[in-house]
Amino acid sequence: MSEAEADFAVLGRGVAALTCATMLHDAGYSVEITVPDGASAPISHLAGGMLAPYCEGETAPAPIVTNGQRALSWWSKHVPGVQHNGTLVVAPPRDQGELERFSQRTSHHRWVEPGEIEPDLADQFSRGLFFPDEGHLDPRKALASLENRLRTENVAFSKLPHACQIIDCRALQSADHLSGLRGVRGEMLIVRNSLLTLSRPIRLLHPRFPCYIVPRDDGVYMIGATMVETGFAGRPTAQSVMALLSAAYSVHPSFAEAEILEMGAGVRPAFEDNIPRVIYEHGRWHVNGMYRHGFLMAPYCAETLIHLLQEVRR
Structure with a gap:
């Protein structure tokens, strides 16, 4: 042709x-x-690569939740390596109210002990929300x-x-x-943490610094979540990097020993x-x-x- x-x-x-x-x-x-x-x-x-329509229902408009439900099936049919392991949502003990609020604003989840879903988190959190119909x-x-x-x-x-x-x-x-x-800025880190094994995205709820941790291959994790209403791209700020690392550390202390492989910032388009x-x-x-x-x-x-x-x- x-x-x-x-x-x-x-x-x-x-x-x-x-x-x-x-x-x-x-x-x-x-x-x-x-x-x-x-x-x-x-x-x-x-991007984080999370195929998580039900979790997005916390803040996203209804069409995102409804129309995003076909994504996991489509990607699974078209590319290799799509994981169907669900999403685990947790919060520090002082922020359990955030977890309750998240449960009320979302659907297709059940309450779990995080250690039953992710054994390496057994000593970190007493309860969480598991969304089994999601992937990454x-x-x-x-x-x-x-x-x-x-x-x-x-x-x-x-x-x-x-x-x-x-x-x-x-x-x-x-x-x-x-x-x-308009532009919405986002910042992310990619790290290698050989001391931890996670098989699904972990969403940490926090009133100021919510974050998600998405597993890749070979002990590599993507950490992200920051959203700033600005058209400026540039490099990640020290404040955002510290916030992301602090949030990851609260998920598991082993992230203090993680090797930083990449830091990135970009501006996403939005109406x-x-x-x-x-x-x-x-x-x-x-x-x-x-x-x-x-x-x-x-x-x-x-x-x-x-x-x-x-x-x-x-």
Whole structure:
């Protein structure tokens, strides 16, 4: 297939772009993926990779909870390494009220003794909430898997778009063609802790510094959670790094000995209501506003895009 034959040019190579390209390709459309020279790594590379619609129900609008429920199944069918181990939510003894509040605002959970779910946490917490119907993945490996499959199936990757229709998935870089986007800063750490074994994401509730810890392979963990309403990217701040490390330490003291492998900060795109949108504006389709729900909502948004394209063609 030559570049000029593509039905759609998908702009970007983050989770929205690669999910849309995959679904369009599988639906029989010809697709090219456009990434200009010098493009930075997508903000998706800094994601936690949690497929946790029920936990998100604490603060997220109802469409996130409802439409995010298909994510675990979709990712499991399309990339290797997706874990179906659920999510464990805990809180320090002084913040048990936060745990009670979380239980009232969410569903599909049960009360547990954390040590029954994660043996290494047996001495750390007396009770927690277990969400068995959730999962997680490694974002970078998942995106690489989607990209490798598209390349193997001869989907073109170009520096400039050649198709007549554009699907713009460039996050905040789309602001020149899409109104209403704002930036929400997030910061994260990746550490190696060989003294601890966790098999599922741990969410620590705290009134000021909530955080999550997501296991990767070989004793590696991603620690994240900070959200600051700003368009500034830059590097992680010392305050945020100390807060994340302090929170991780309160989950298990062994994090004091962890090796810091990476620190990252990025700005995620969001609309006012924090719900992703698929819209047609300024002559192109947009899939954007993923906020903190990229991997959770990308499959639903891609399905919505295809449905809208089919409606237009009728």
